Amino acid sequence: MVPLWMFLVVSAAVFCIGVYGVLSRRNAVAILMSIELMLNAVNINLLAFWRFVAPQNMAGQAFAAFVFVVAAAEAAVGLAIVIAVYRNRRSVIVEDVNLLRG
Amino acid sequence: MLELNASTLVFFIFAVLSIGGALGVVMSRNLIHGALFLIVSLFGGAGLFVLLAAPFMAAVQVLVYIGAIAILIIFAVMLTRSMTNMREVFNRQWWVSAIAAVILLAVLIVGVALPVWGPNGTQGDMVLSETTATIQDLGVALVDGNQFVLPFELASLLLTAAMVGAIVIARDNE
Secondary structure, rough: OHHHHHHHHHHHHHHHHHHHHHHOOOOOHHHHHHHHHHHHHHHHHHHHHHHOOOOOOOOOHHHHHHHHHHHHHHHHHHHHHHHHHHHHHHEEEHHHOOOOOO | OOOOOOHHHHHHHHHHHHHHHHHHHHOOOOOOHHHHHHHOOOOOHHHHHHHOOOOOHHHHHHHHOOOOHHHHHHHHHHHOOOOOOOOOEOOOOHHHHHHHHHHHHHHHHHHHHHHHHHOOOOOOOOOOOOOOOOOHHHHHHHHHOOOOOOHHHHHHHHHHHHHHHHHHHOOOOO
């Protein structure tokens, strides 16, 4: 079996790629995709620690399941917001959405 | 220290799928390609879940993430005509973001490696238990009054609220 730290390194790499995407992309849909990547990295981390530290305890898997639920809710609401913004501003570029700028 | 057997090979295949797909999501100019790379990355994650003895999570990953969220993202790309403006993919501070992400990755890798190879590291000699909890245990835990029944019900409430909210926000109010 592969040791724990390799799972953690993979998870950290995916998370950092997601951070880079959130900070640098201009398209709102691409930012949402990067957030999904980060949540997926968190799930890899949770399940790796569950398997290596407490495989008889269900808390790790249950927590990962709740992360799935939150990710699904976040994607649905986020994409609805993107579509609503597109309807009003005819753009999904986040720099064009500056209605609240003073 | 790392014997080369089937599970190691499978781990590297899925790790490469996971990281490569993630890079494709961030780098691809065409958002439809980005969504397809997202599917590749999530599939790699599902493979890692199988390796971690969590087959239910892998099935949920394929059903919910790949079957629902990725398709939802592709729909959003089509509905918002995100394909028309593909000249500048990144914003002006993309290099600052890249430096920040690389620094974060370095910090995380140091934090992962020090407990293993540090001065009083464990060298990865963690004893891996053979028996793991099964899907049945997960199902019981989710509806057990002493364990996760309250978060479980709250999760269903959250999903209902998110569904209602998504419909209300995205609806054309003419």
